[in-house]
Amino acid sequence: MDEPSETTVRAWARLVKASHAVLSAVEADLKAAGFPPLAWYDLLLELERVGGEGLRPFELERRTLLAQYNLSRLVERLAQAGYLERRPCPEDGRGSILVLTRAGRALLRRMWPAYRAAIEDHVGRRLSEREAEQLGRLLGKLVGQA
Amino acid sequence: MDEPSETTVRAWARLVKASHAVLSAVEADLKAAGFPPLAWYDLLLELERVGGEGLRPFELERRTLLAQYNLSRLVERLAQAGYLERRPCPEDGRGSILVLTRAGRALLRRMWPAYRAAIEDHVGRRLSEREAEQLGRLLGKLVGQA
DNA sequence: TCTATATAAATGCAGTTGCATATAAATTCA
């Protein structure tokens, strides 16, 4: 079966439009506040979540959905900017271990107020609590999350 | 008020992940079938919707949410590929009128089966009819529709 | 009418992405 219903097509069309609109709006707010792009935050946040032990690039790749080459270069820029450190990996000579630096943690802390304001402005403000819950659940189904 | 609820933040996070995942998957399917990117389809579809009278670039800009320079270059590529025609605009010497060509219409027709299969595969298959309807409605609220 | 401003579209340049491939270490298996 490869015939989406009218309803499915509309949901798809709105997913394209709405995600584009909301993402750009949040990106724009962050930039206007003088901060780096969302992708930087996302990657650093994953590193923060695992604490001091750090993560391998290929693990980050899965978590962030970034393409391998894309991640490789983002990591390069973040390391360049001093927000993360690349340590050699003792168990695997090919890889490295990425660890958040103090500056990286500080960036996350400084960005969050602007970021959360943008989220509230472009998402929270437009949905009731119940709707936000539904939206999260439905989007989760699209990527196989419960 | 700029404090999003936990629920809002989760909805946001899933919007980022799910839209990225689903968009890339659909793009990948189209490319695998030998077709140009989604953006080409979207733009040509807008032209088809208005029929023979065509659209001005600035009108397309609003409909597609593309940035001005971005649209300008996409139009250039599409004209280059023969999918649309740029006619001078009699009412406004600065602008042009973009009209779908026969080849453009043919591309839309050839792409649609692959496109709709991808939509069904990555969206329709994962949601009930009722859920798809809800998702469309909720996403619509994010961009001020309905 | 003539100048100032606003709007439509294009473009040079720098930064980013995608693709293909390279490099290098790990793993498999004959």
Next chain:
DNA sequence: TGAATTTATATGCAACTGCATTTATATAGA
């Protein structure tokens, strides 16, 4: 063990994007 394969990461190059600015025309105001 050693050659073949797989996995982890990086990179050259071409295409694409964003930003700032340019070009051209239209509109507004003195």
